[in-house]
Amino acid sequence: MTHNPVILIGNGGHARVLMDTLLNQRRVIVGYTAPEKExxxxxxxxxxxxxxxxxxxxxEVELVxxxxxxxxxxxxxxxxxxxxIAGYTFANVIHPRAYLAHQVQIGEGVQIMAxxxxxxxxxxxxxxxxxxxxxxxxxxxIGAHCHIAPGTTISGMVHIDESTHVGTGSNxxxxxxxxxxxxxxxxxxxxxxxxxxxxxxxxxxxxV
Numbered sequence: 464m465t466h467n468p469v470i471l472i473g474n475g476g477h478a479r480v481l482m483d484t485l486l487n488q489r490r491v492i493v494g495y496t497a498p499e500k501e502x503x504x505x506x507x508x509x510x511x512x513x514x515x516x517x518x519x520x521x522x523e524v525e526l527v528x529x530x531x532x533x534x535x536x537x538x539x540x541x542x543x544x545x546x547x548i549a550g551y552t553f554a555n556v557i558h559p560r561a562y563l564a565h566q567v568q569i570g571e572g573v574q575i576m577a578x579x580x581x582x583x584x585x586x587x588x589x590x591x592x593x594x595x596x597x598x599x600x601x602x603x604x605i606g607a608h609c610h611i612a613p614g615t616t617i618s619g620m621v622h623i624d625e626s627t628h629v630g631t632g633s634n635x636x637x638x639x640x641x642x643x644x645x646x647x648x649x650x651x652x653x654x655x656x657x658x659x660x661x662x663x664x665x666x667x668x669x670x671v
Contacts, residue, residue, distance in 0.1 A: 466490060466491075466525070466554070467523060467524050467525045468490075468491040468492065468493045468523075468524055468525070469485060469490055469491070469492055469493065469524065469525045469526065469527050469554050470492075470493045470494060470495070470496065470510065470516060470519065470524055470525075470526050470527070471485075471492065471494070471495040471496070471507070471526075471527045471529045472495070472496050472513055472516070472526060472527065472528055472529055472530060472542060472546075473495065473496070473497060473528070473529035473530045473531075474495050474497045474501050474503060474529070475529070475530070475531060476531060477529055477530065477531030477592075478495065478529035478530075478531075479504060479505075480576060480595075481527055481529050481556050481574065482504075482505050482507065482529075483505075484556055484557075484558050484559075484576075484577075485527070485556060486505065487559070488559070490554075492505075492507055493508065493510065493519070493524060494507050494508030494509060494510040495507050495508075495509065495510060495529070496509075496510050496511060496512060496513045496515060496516060497509070497512070498512055513542070516546065516549075516551070517549060521549065521550040521551045521552065524551075525551075525552050525553065525554040526546055526551050526552070526553050526554065526572075527553065527554050527556060527572075527574075528542060528543055528553060528572055528574075528590060530542060531592070531610070532592075532610045532628055533628070534628065534646060535626075535628070535646075536608045536609065536610055536626045536627070536628055537626065539590060539608060539610075540590065540607075540608040540625075540626055543572060543589070543590040543608065552571065553571050553572030553589075553590065554572070555569060555571070555572065555573050555574070555575075556573075556574045556575070557569075557573075557574075557575045558575060558576050558577040558578075558579070560577045560578060561575045561576065561577060561578065561579040561580070561581075561593075562579070562580045562581070563575070563581050564581060564582050564583040564585075565583055566583045566584050567581050567582075567583065567584070567585050567586075567587070568585070568586040568587070569587050570586075570587060570588045570589035570590070570591070570607065571589045571590070572589055572590040573587050573588075573589070573590070573591055573592075573593070574591075574592045574593065575587070575593045576592075576593065576594045576595040576596075576597070576613075577595055577596075578595055578596040578597075579593045579594070579595070579596065579597045579598075579599075580597070580598045580599065581593065581599045582599060582600045582601040582603075582619070583601050583602075584601055584602045585599050585600075585601065585602060585603040585604070585605075586603070586604045586605065587599075587605045588604075588605060588606050588607040588608075588609070588625070589607040589608070590607055590608045591605050591606070591607060591608060591609040591610070591611070592609070592610045592611065593605070593611050594610070594611060594612050594613045594615075595613040595614070596613055596614050597611050597612075597613065597614070597615045597616075597617070598615070598616045598617065599611070599617045599621075600617060600618050600619040600620075600621075600637075601619045601620070602619055602620045603617055603619065603620065603621045603622070603623075604621075604622045604623070605623050606622075606623055606624045606625035606626070606627065606643065607625045607626070608625050608626045609623055609625065609626065609627045609628070609629070610627075610628045610629070611623075611629045612628070612629060612630050612631040612632075612633070612649070613631050613632070614631055614632040615629050615630075615631070615632065615633045615634070615635075616633075616634045616635070617629075617634075617635045618634075618635060618636050618637035618638075618639075619637045619638075620637055620638045621635050621636075621637065621638065621639050621640075621641070622639075622640050622641065623635075623641040623645075624641060624642050624643035624644075624645075624659065625643045625644075626643055626644045627641055627642070627643060627644065627645040627646075627647070628645070628646050628647065629641075629647045630646075630647050630648045630649035630650065630651060630664075631649040631650070632649055632650045633647050633648075633649065633650060633651045633652070633653065633668075634651070634652050634653065635647075635653040636652075636653065636654055639653055639654070639655065639656055639657075640656040640657075641653070641656070641657045642657055642658050642659030642660065642661070643659045643660070644659055644660050645657050645658075645659065645660065645661055645662070645663070646661075646662040646663070647663055647664070647668060648662070648663065648664030648665070648668070648671070650666070651663060651664055651665055651666060651668040652665075652666035652667050652668060653667070653668045654667045654668070655667075655668075
């Protein structure tokens with residue numbers, strides 16, 4: 464299968480992880496965009512601010528949303544939607560040491576890092592990050608623009624709505640429903656449903 468060259472949007476820590484995976488897969492990287500030129504450990508070309516992407520034909524390149532998120536996923540979401548309106552396509556970046564079972568559905572611009580496990584009949588929606596060593600069991604649904612941070616364990620039949628951030632090392636038990644725009648603090652144990660817009664933390668997780 465032939466892939467178009469990719470442009471990375473961003474040059475931070477998450478971008479470096481993506482760059483490493485793309486280079487290992489021998490994908491051609493045109494360069495990266497950022498507000499200002501910064502040191503790049505892979506000596507990729509600096510293309511200028513994000514608006515310079517519009518100089519490239521949407522049919523000849525793919526984009527990689529290399530912006531991470533620690534609290535809010537809004538910036539990633541806005542960037543994704545703006546570039547989609549402009550006609551661009553986002554590449555999926557899936558590390559070769561991630562495991563995806565049969566019948567897993569993956570949206571556009573999904574990033575699945577090393578050591579991640581996604582079990583059958585789960586759905587990962589557009590522009591979501593499944594980070595290092597995340598475990599997602601059967602029949603889960605992860606909404607668009609979510610970030611499931613490293614080391615998180617999600618049991619079966621969990622539904623997480625869009626633009627939610629699940630902090631590093633969290634655990635969500637089976638069947639829990641998590642609303643949209645939720646922030647789950649690192650190391651939390653989620654035993655109950657969480658309404659949209661809440662911030663929760665702790666073991667068990669409680670509203671902050």
